[in-house]
Amino acid sequence: xxxxxxxxxxxxxxxxxxxxxxxxxxxxxxxxxxxxxxxxxxxxxxxxxxxxxxxxxxxxxxxxxxxxxxxxxxxx
Numbered sequence: 001x002x003x004x005x006x007x008x009x010x011x012x013x014x015x016x017x018x019x020x021x022x023x024x025x026x027x028x029x030x031x032x033x034x035x036x037x038x039x040x041x042x043x044x045x046x047x048x049x050x051x052x053x054x055x056x057x058x059x060x061x062x063x064x065x066x067x068x069x070x071x072x073x074x075x076x
Contacts, residue, residue, distance in 0.1 A: 002059040006042045008035070009066040017042045017063065022049050039063045 006019040014031040015038035022028045022045075030045045032038030042061045047054040 001057065004042075004046050004059060004061045006061050006063045007066045008038050008063055014038075017045075019045055019061070022046070035063075 008015045008017045026049045030041040
């Protein structure tokens with residue numbers, strides 16, 4: 001099973017999610033109004049970009065707040 005790391009940053013009213021490890025030049029950002037929606041959308045993004053079934057046994061997306069991952073968060 002493959003794990004894709006993603007970081008989420010709160011930009012009201014959304015969580016903006018950046019997914020690491022996707023092929024260069026491909027979409028790697030999604031969003032959601034809630035944490036759960038952001039996580040589901042990140043899974044959908046990985047599935048679409050990599051052309052794989054959205055099967056929990058095939059891959060996971062580890063979603064962390066940007067602050068917890070050591071990423072610098074942007075402010076508006």
